[in-house]
Amino acid sequence: MVITANDLSKWENFPKGLKVLxxxxxxxxxxxxxxxxxxxxxxxxxxxxxxxxTDETEALSAVVKNPExxxxxxxxxxxxxxxxxxxxxxxxxxxxxxxxxxxDHCITTTMxxxxxxxxxxxxxPLSPEKLKNIWQHVVHKAFNDGGSNVSISLKPVKESVVSMxxxxxxxxxxxxxxxxxxxxxxxxxxxxxxxxxxxxNFSMENVNSSTEKDNMEDHQDIGESKSVDTxxxxxxxxxxxxxxxxxxxxxxxxxxxxxxxxxxxxxxDIHKKEDGTKPINKSSGIKNVSxxxxxxxxxxxxxxxxxxxxxAVEQLGVDQAIPSRILELMKVGTLxxxxxxxxxxxxxxxxxxxxxKDDHNHRWIQSRENHRPSQRNYNGFQQQHxxxxxxxxxxxxxxxxxxxxxxxxxxxxxxxGQPPPWHWKPPYPTVNGNAWGCPVGxxxxxxxxxxxxxxxxxxxxPNGAETGFKIMPAxxxxxxxxxxxxF
DNA sequence: TACGCAATAT
DNA sequence: AATATTGCGT
Numbered sequence: 001m002v003i004t005a006n007d008l009s010k011w012e013n014f015p016k017g018l019k020v021l022x023x024x025x026x027x028x029x030x031x032x033x034x035x036x037x038x039x040x041x042x043x044x045x046x047x048x049x050x051x052x053x054t055d056e057t058e059a060l061s062a063v064v065k066n067p068e069x070x071x072x073x074x075x076x077x078x079x080x081x082x083x084x085x086x087x088x089x090x091x092x093x094x095x096x097x098x099x100x101x102x103x104d105h106c107i108t109t110t111m112x113x114x115x116x117x118x119x120x121x122x123x124x125p126l127s128p129e130k131l132k133n134i135w136q137h138v139v140h141k142a143f144n145d146g147g148s149n150v151s152i153s154l155k156p157v158k159e160s161v162v163s164m165x166x167x168x169x170x171x172x173x174x175x176x177x178x179x180x181x182x183x184x185x186x187x188x189x190x191x192x193x194x195x196x197x198x199x200x201n202f203s204m205e206n207v208n209s210s211t212e213k214d215n216m217e218d219h220q221d222i223g224e225s226k227s228v229d230t231x232x233x234x235x236x237x238x239x240x241x242x243x244x245x246x247x248x249x250x251x252x253x254x255x256x257x258x259x260x261x262x263x264x265x266x267x268x269d270i271h272k273k274e275d276g277t278k279p280i281n282k283s284s285g286i287k288n289v290s291x292x293x294x295x296x297x298x299x300x301x302x303x304x305x306x307x308x309x310x311x312a313v314e315q316l317g318v319d320q321a322i323p324s325r326i327l328e329l330m331k332v333g334t335l336x337x338x339x340x341x342x343x344x345x346x347x348x349x350x351x352x353x354x355x356x357k358d359d360h361n362h363r364w365i366q367s368r369e370n371h372r373p374s375q376r377n378y379n380g381f382q383q384q385h386x387x388x389x390x391x392x393x394x395x396x397x398x399x400x401x402x403x404x405x406x407x408x409x410x411x412x413x414x415x416x417g418q419p420p421p422w423h424w425k426p427p428y429p430t431v432n433g434n435a436w437g438c439p440v441g442x443x444x445x446x447x448x449x450x451x452x453x454x455x456x457x458x459x460x461x462p463n464g465a466e467t468g469f470k471i472m473p474a475x476x477x478x479x480x481x482x483x484x485x486x487f
Numbered sequence: 488t489a490c491g492c493a494a495t496a497t
Numbered sequence: 498a499a500t501a502t503t504g505c506g507t
Binding site for chain 1: 499500501502
């Protein structure tokens with residue numbers, strides 16, 4: 001929690017401010033002409049925040065104690081005592097991308113460093129050219145180390161990057177194939193030199209939506225996103241087809257219950273990579289529209305995506321939550337206004353089905369199981385056969401009729417604070433607290449939260465995923481409308 | 488034009 | 498079944 005979403009989003013000039021741990025040889029015995037001060041200023045000139053160490057033990061200690069204080073380590077190979085340098089490297093490499101530097105031109109030394117885990121070997125003297133791209137290692141590590149394993153300092157980087165690119169991943173990408181980035185790094189000079197900021201785009205994004213001219217139309221408003229992705233290239237412009245080669249393309253997403261891959265209509269089918277390994281789906285990450293190429297237009301409203309949607313709605317307030325605004329807040333380049341409108345429509349309809357009951361006090365409340373009116377069950381979404389409770393799942397205050405008293409509206413914030421007391425939560429596993437637990441509110445990007453806040457609600461996706469907003473309804477003193485809940 | 492909603496298509 | 502589209506009134 002050190003960092004909030006807001007903070008992250010503010011890291012606009014991302015590479016700048018990168019915290020670098022610089023471990024230099026204590027004595028200048030190596031005789032490289034560059035002094036520690038020079039190296040440091042070299043880094044600082046790139047706007048990196050440098051912390052210099054001359055003692056490997058101290059440096060390690062610092063990393064252990066304040067992992068959040070460093071994003072990357074640059075270690076000078078101590079020619080008179082290589083092992084010292086390597087010791088640090090080996091210990092730190094898992095936590096921080098570690099770059100080795102030396103005046104030594106020997107290929108063996110370089111290899112040794114790389115073999116031991118260094119992400120790169122730079123020959124001294126350093127120069128802005130050599131240093132300006134080191135942040136890529138940070139990003140790479142942030143994205144390629146198992147999601148949860150990402151060190152604390154790298155998480156914010158990851159989130160920041162995601163935010164910058166308007167990605168919608170859930171940050172749990174787990175793939176770990178080193179391959180892609182490494183090569184890329186080598187040529188980064190080329191990339192960066194060109195100052196490619198404008199086209200940052202990332203594979204995941206592309207994956208996400210197979211582009212489509214259809215979408216394009218709306219896309220534009222959102223954002224530019226398309227275009228090149230550094231890692232996987234291709235796709236892009238309208239006409240090009242896109243789909244086919246996804247082979248390497250990453251992650252096929254889909255977590256549990258996948259299945260979407262049904263049709264293989266046009267393009268290639270999903271070859272499960274030749275490697276024979278299973279089809280792999282890493283569950284986590286990016287979920288894009290169905291993995292198959294075909295499905296271009298459908299949006300996969302994953303929990304993450306829905307969460308964003310809900311957050312946007314919350315931020316805007318039900319009343320002002322209109323497709324275009326929601327779309328802006330969501331910052332998901334692959335979505336179109338129509339997609340959002342459609343989802344919003346469903347969202348509202350859902351609430352509509354549910355709320356009414358609440359209002360009509362009691363009479364509608366059906367009690368426990370079995371009683372569901374045959375008609376349409378409220379909560380078409382999370383219906384899991386069980387008697388779902390009648391609490392306002394998607395409910396948002398706005399809907400209540402003037403006279404009616406909205407079922408408690410606890411200040412949104414508090415809900416955020418702690419997990420809502422779901423005492424009233426039905427025993428059904430389906431309605432899992434987890435889903436609700438998702439931090440819909442916490443980092444609310446917008447600084448404020450509309451007074452009208454929301455109440456919780458959830459979607460249940462075919463794949464079992466469930467999302468929802470939390471919110472407090474229940475938490476309150478149960479007194480007031482207990483009646484709202486079916487039991 | 489953008490919304491919201493309902494009907495309908497995929 | 499869940500979305501996307503479409504059409505229509507606002």
